[in-house]
Structure formats: C-alpha cells, structure tokens
Amino acid sequence: MSDISESSIPGQTSISKGSPASEGDSSEIPRTAIDSGTADAHRPDAAPPALKLTPISPESFQRYTRYRTLTKRRTSYVVPPLSRSFSREPPTQWTAQPHPEGGLYFIHEQQRIHIFTDAYLYDKAIHAQITSAVDQLLAREEMQSLSSTDSGQIDIVLDLMEESPDNDECGYYLVDHSARVIFWLEEFDISTLEIWSFVPGIESPSHAKLCLEVEYWSHCEYFPAAMPITPEMLDELRDIIIYGIGDTMTSATTTQALLTDHLFRMLTLAKEMGEPVTKTDSTVKMRHGSIAVFARFMKEFARERFYNFYGEKTARLNSDESVYGSIAERSYILAWVSPLLFNYPLRHLRTVEVANMDQLIKYASWQKLITALSSEWQDVVLYGTLVLNTNVGFLSIPASAASVPGRVASYASVSFGLGSIILGIMLLSQYRLESPDVPEVTAAAKFFQDHGESAHGLETLSVVLSLPYALMIWALITFILAFLITIFETSSAPMRGVISAIVITVFLAIVGFVWTEKPFMWTHNLGVMRKKIQSTGAWMWSNDLSRRTKQEDEKQGPTFTV
Structure with a gap:
C-alpha cells in the first residue's frame, strides 16, 4: 500500500520532519509549529524507525497493567524567587491532561482528528516513537478515505507496547463518537x-x-x-x-x-x-x-x-x-445424597444456578445468594451451640449413664453439632461480603470458577453449602433419639405408653407440616429417578418395536404408493 501525502487529507498536518508522510515532494506538506524553524526542547533529535502498528482495543490498553516506578530516595526542590507557575511545558501541539483518577495522558487536536496517548511524552525517545506512529497512521490510504466520508469527530489512541528506546511496536485503535464504536484500519x-x-x-x-x-x-x-x-x-x-x-x-x-x-x-x-x-x-x-x-x-x-x-x-x-x-441434568449421586441432607442440596443448587445463569455473574444475584447463605450459616452456628449445651446437660443426668445406646446417640449428636458449627464458621469467613456498598463480583467469579469447572461441580458445591444446616438437623435427630432411648430404658410401662403417644403425635404433626409446605422437595428425587427409568425403558421399547416392524416389512415385501 502506497503512502499518501497528508496534504490530501483535510484537517491533518504532519507532526515531525522525516516521517514517512514527509518523503517525496515536501511542497505538498504544510509546515506546522513543530515543523517550523523554532527550536523545541522536546523535539526528537532524529526520526525513529517506523513502528509496527498493531490493532488493539481499550480492554487491552495498558494504563492499569503498565507499572511505572521510581527510585525511593530523598530529593530537594528550590523554588525560585517570585515563582508562581509550576506547570511543565509539554511537547509542541500536545496538551498534558491529568485524568481525574490521577493518571497523565496527552492530547493532540487537529480539527476533526484528536490523538490520545498515555505514553510519557516528556521523554524524547518516547515522544519520537509516538510522533512516528502518528505520521504512519495519518499517511495511510484508509485515513484519506475516512476523512473524505466522515464529518464527525474521530479519535486515535496510541499505546506503546514497551516504554523503552528499543520499542518497535505501537498499538492503536480509532473511535467514532457518532456511532459509539471503535474501529481499525484493517480487519480485527x-x-x-x-x-x-x-x-x-x-x-x-x-x-x-x-x-x-x-x-x-x-x-x-x-x-x-x-x-x-x-x-x-x-x-x-x-x-x-x-x-x-x-x-x-x-x-x-x-x-x-x-x-x-x-x-x-x-x-x-x-x-x-x-x-x-x-x-x-x-x-x-x-x-x-x-x-x-x-x-x-x-x-x-x-x-x-x-x-x-x-x-x-x-x-x-x-x-x-x-x-x-x-437444563442441567441432575446426577444419580445427587438424587441419592439429597434426601440424606433433607433436600437442602437441591434448594441450594437452584439458587446457585440462577446466580450463575449462563456463566454470567450479576452482582444483585450474587449478593442475594451470599446474604441468604450467611444468614443461614449464622443461624446454624447459634442452633448448633444450643444443641451442644443441651447434650452436655443431658449427659450429666444420672439416668443417661445407665443407657449405653443413649450415650452413643448423644455423642453422635455432639459430633454432628460440632461439625455444623465448624463448617458454618469456615463458610462464613470464606464467603463474607467484603463491602456491600461496592458492586464487586471478583469474589463471585472465583467462587464459581473454583467449583463450576467439572460437569457436576455446582452439585458438589450445593452439597457443601447445605452441610452445616443438614448436620445441625442430624444433631437434633440424634439428640431426640438419645432422649427417647434413655426414657424407654429407664421408665415404667405406663410412662412409656404416654411418651409414645406424645412422640407419635408430634412426629405426625411435623411430617404433615413438611409435606404440606414443601411436597415438591420431598418428591423431586423420586420423580427424577422415575423419569430416568421411564426414558431408559422407552428407549429400549422403541428399539425393540422398530426391530420387529422391520422384520415384518421384510416378510411382506416392498410397498408402492400410486
């Protein structure tokens, strides 16, 4: 592709002498402040070699990945008499502009073309490289076509790949404010x-x-x-x-x-x-x-x-x-494990899947998930502590010492309670929201990345999240079992009858409440298993039916339709 003289591009001028755009007939190139005979302290001593122009995007712009450091040493600065201005003169035709965040960038305006860069143009070598990159871009044939067809503001952004005298590559992208897009001079x-x-x-x-x-x-x-x-x-x-x-x-x-x-x-x-x-x-x-x-x-x-x-x-x-x-398929393992954990894994799995729908993490869904889980884990720690205290009091009763099975059940209750408390505290410390006022999803991304890589990674995660509550329920069940065993072993027959009637009544009330409130949670696993069995049977039946139909067709011979 041949270079085009910049005099044919409306509103654009050369920034330095000796650039590719200035080769050939110099009478076609207008002289600018930089090209005039006045000496400039910031002007490069010699034109640098041409740089490789690489299309980039704002997401790969190096503002936050280019770490600039300085030597930690004691310095001094003497203010001259009557000095009231402390501004530093930028290179000619460039304007130094600090970002509200603090970073420094430079602007070069040419009617419709505005050029931006983060490169430190106070450095002569870097200034020379940026100047060369600008001249190369403005000399491209595509820029001439762009200038003749567009009338809105166009931005050019330059980003040196390395801020060193040996750098030979510069990234760039262009911006059209009227269309709200970025674009390039070649395919991207x-x-x-x-x-x-x-x-x-x-x-x-x-x-x-x-x-x-x-x-x-x-x-x-x-x-x-x-x-x-x-x-x-x-x-x-x-x-x-x-x-x-x-x-x-x-x-x-x-x-x-x-x-x-x-x-x-x-x-x-x-x-x-x-x-x-x-x-x-x-x-x-x-x-x-x-x-x-x-x-x-x-x-x-x-x-x-x-x-x-x-x-x-x-x-x-x-x-x-x-x-x-x-629709995520539930594994057989989850279908069997979930009832043992009182179907809490299924409930947590659906919540986690919504928060990670299509692997896109939304802060609102993430905060609702973590807030609900944190509240649940805090309750678990409290309830687990109460269960431990109750078991300690129960084991101190003389009657409990006479019942070995009762003591074993109480020890199991203590173990479940301790596991519930420890897991609850660990999960609370690991997944606590650092700052609810700042919508940050980095923790959420790591949360799902760590557990969602495998086919059933979220199922495993749902089991882990439900363990504190499930263990606490098992702690309650085993304590009730220890209490009943001790009562039935150490009490008389009439007392056993009264206790049995009370226990059966309470049990039926609890089961009826749970069945009425959440029938789906209790029948879901059975439904999953039934569907899998039915689908397997239907597949086998369809294969057998197609095989028999084929055999009958072979016996009857071919059929023709007029």
Missing part, C-alpha cells in the same frame, strides 16, 4: 476480546456492535476529554437508570445487574451531573470527573445489554432463564 477479530468469550452464540451484526459499544465507553472513561456530552445523552442515562429502578422494584426475576439502592445512588449522581453544566451549541460542558463517571455508568449498562442479547431475537427477559435453553 473481535472474538479475541475477553468480553466476547463470555457470550457464546453471537450471530448478528447488531449484537457485535454492542460489544464495540462497551469498548467505546471504556475509551471515554480513559479519556474524558475526548467525549462531547449532549443533553440528550444525560437524558438517556437517566432514563436507563429509572427503568432499572422500576424493574428491580416490580420484578423478582429482573435482569438488572445492580440492586435498587445502587441504582438510586446512580440516579442521584446522574442528576447532579446536569446541575453545574453550561450548554453551548447542543453540547454540555462538564468537568472531566463527571464525564468519566458518566462513561463508566454507560459502560456498565452497555455490558449488561451485550450479555442479555438486548434487541435480539433471543433476548434474556428473566434472570432465571437461559438464552440457550439448557
């Missing part, structure tokens, strides 16, 4: 993006565009000076938040990732963003801190739209439904 496989890997089954261009919109808002968050805000954009954000609040307040299966109180706080900030602004020419002049927060909010909502197939045929409308129609 967006399936290599991390966010894309979370959502299998993407087929439509409109869904792929949502992925690029997430990256667009990341760019605006990184470079708030790049984004022009309009009143319509502020209204759009408020409308999204208001709908999210209404949905979380009225729907138990909302697809919103955040809780209602978080959305209310976001709405408060969104309203505050519009207060100190001044409107000029259909745009809103906002401070960079507000713009960065605005972009971060929009990124969160764009990401959720991408995850939920927003605007697609198979859009997710309920958080407990899979867009892939997949």
Whole structure:
C-alpha cells in the first residue's frame, strides 16, 4: 500500500520532519509549529524507525497493567524567587491532561482528528516513537478515505507496547463518537476480546456492535476529554437508570445487574451531573470527573445489554432463564445424597444456578445468594451451640449413664453439632461480603470458577453449602433419639405408653407440616429417578418395536404408493 501525502487529507498536518508522510515532494506538506524553524526542547533529535502498528482495543490498553516506578530516595526542590507557575511545558501541539483518577495522558487536536496517548511524552525517545506512529497512521490510504466520508469527530489512541528506546511496536485503535464504536484500519477479530468469550452464540451484526459499544465507553472513561456530552445523552442515562429502578422494584426475576439502592445512588449522581453544566451549541460542558463517571455508568449498562442479547431475537427477559435453553441434568449421586441432607442440596443448587445463569455473574444475584447463605450459616452456628449445651446437660443426668445406646446417640449428636458449627464458621469467613456498598463480583467469579469447572461441580458445591444446616438437623435427630432411648430404658410401662403417644403425635404433626409446605422437595428425587427409568425403558421399547416392524416389512415385501 502506497503512502499518501497528508496534504490530501483535510484537517491533518504532519507532526515531525522525516516521517514517512514527509518523503517525496515536501511542497505538498504544510509546515506546522513543530515543523517550523523554532527550536523545541522536546523535539526528537532524529526520526525513529517506523513502528509496527498493531490493532488493539481499550480492554487491552495498558494504563492499569503498565507499572511505572521510581527510585525511593530523598530529593530537594528550590523554588525560585517570585515563582508562581509550576506547570511543565509539554511537547509542541500536545496538551498534558491529568485524568481525574490521577493518571497523565496527552492530547493532540487537529480539527476533526484528536490523538490520545498515555505514553510519557516528556521523554524524547518516547515522544519520537509516538510522533512516528502518528505520521504512519495519518499517511495511510484508509485515513484519506475516512476523512473524505466522515464529518464527525474521530479519535486515535496510541499505546506503546514497551516504554523503552528499543520499542518497535505501537498499538492503536480509532473511535467514532457518532456511532459509539471503535474501529481499525484493517480487519480485527473481535472474538479475541475477553468480553466476547463470555457470550457464546453471537450471530448478528447488531449484537457485535454492542460489544464495540462497551469498548467505546471504556475509551471515554480513559479519556474524558475526548467525549462531547449532549443533553440528550444525560437524558438517556437517566432514563436507563429509572427503568432499572422500576424493574428491580416490580420484578423478582429482573435482569438488572445492580440492586435498587445502587441504582438510586446512580440516579442521584446522574442528576447532579446536569446541575453545574453550561450548554453551548447542543453540547454540555462538564468537568472531566463527571464525564468519566458518566462513561463508566454507560459502560456498565452497555455490558449488561451485550450479555442479555438486548434487541435480539433471543433476548434474556428473566434472570432465571437461559438464552440457550439448557437444563442441567441432575446426577444419580445427587438424587441419592439429597434426601440424606433433607433436600437442602437441591434448594441450594437452584439458587446457585440462577446466580450463575449462563456463566454470567450479576452482582444483585450474587449478593442475594451470599446474604441468604450467611444468614443461614449464622443461624446454624447459634442452633448448633444450643444443641451442644443441651447434650452436655443431658449427659450429666444420672439416668443417661445407665443407657449405653443413649450415650452413643448423644455423642453422635455432639459430633454432628460440632461439625455444623465448624463448617458454618469456615463458610462464613470464606464467603463474607467484603463491602456491600461496592458492586464487586471478583469474589463471585472465583467462587464459581473454583467449583463450576467439572460437569457436576455446582452439585458438589450445593452439597457443601447445605452441610452445616443438614448436620445441625442430624444433631437434633440424634439428640431426640438419645432422649427417647434413655426414657424407654429407664421408665415404667405406663410412662412409656404416654411418651409414645406424645412422640407419635408430634412426629405426625411435623411430617404433615413438611409435606404440606414443601411436597415438591420431598418428591423431586423420586420423580427424577422415575423419569430416568421411564426414558431408559422407552428407549429400549422403541428399539425393540422398530426391530420387529422391520422384520415384518421384510416378510411382506416392498410397498408402492400410486
């Protein structure tokens, strides 16, 4: 591909001498402040070799992975007399801009083309590399075509792969604010993006565009000076938040990732963003801190739209439904183990599956899950302590010493109670919410990653989560058994009859209550086993029927239809 002189690209000028764009007829290239004869302390001494331009995305931008350090030593700084300005002069035609978070980036504006970089341009070698990369990009034939067809603002972002004089590669991406997408001058496989890997089954261009919109808002968050805000954009954000609040307040299966109180706080900030602004020419002049927060909010909502197939045929409308129609098969092991643990594994398994629907973790579902489990484990620790105290008191009764089976049952109750308390405390310490005010799902991601790798990993997890409560129930049962054994061994016949009547009455009342309240929980395992047996029998019967039909057809000969 031949290089194009930059004089043919409207609104673009060369940034340095000796770049690829300046080769050939120099009369076609307008002179700029950098190319003028004035000396510049920041100007590179010699043009660096051409860099390899690599397409990247905002998610691979190295702002948070490039660690810059300095030497820990004592320094001094003498302030000259009458000094009141302490600003540092950036390279010509570049503007140094600190991010509200504290990071430093640089901006170069050329009418419609705005260039951004995190590279430390106060370093001559790095400045020379960025200058070379800019000249290479602006000299591309695709940039000429872009300039002749687009009239909106276009951003170019450059990211040196290494901040060293020997670096020979520079990442880049372009931004179209009118379309809210990032793009490149060559093909780019967006399936290599991390966010894309979370959502299998993407087929439509409109869904792929949502992925690029997430990256667009990341760019605006990184470079708030790049984004022009309009009143319509502020209204759009408020409308999204208001709908999210209404949905979380009225729907138990909302697809919103955040809780209602978080959305209310976001709405408060969104309203505050519009207060100190001044409107000029259909745009809103906002401070960079507000713009960065605005972009971060929009990124969160764009990401959720991408995850939920927003605007697609198979859009997710309920958080407990899979867009892939997949129904997890329960294993035979769970069907047998769950009754021994009073069907708590099945209940926890469904809750865990909803929180991890389609392997997409939502903070709202995660917090509800952990809050419910934490409350359950706290109750278990309390009840287990009461069971231990009751057993200690029971074993101190002289009558219990005469019953060996009663003591054995009481010892078993103590063991179950201790196991329940220990497991409850361990699970509480491991899965406690660090900061309920900050919607962080890193712990949730690790939670499901550690247990969801195997085919039945979540089943194993559900068994572990239900162990504290199930062991506590077994502790109660074995204590009741120890009490009854001791009573029946040490009491008279009339006393046994009275106790038996009372025990049977209480037992029937408990069973009736449980059966009435949760019949599904008690019949689910039997239903699973029955379905598996029926499906196996139906498969065998269909095979046998097809075999006999084939044999009869062979005896009758071929059949023709006129």
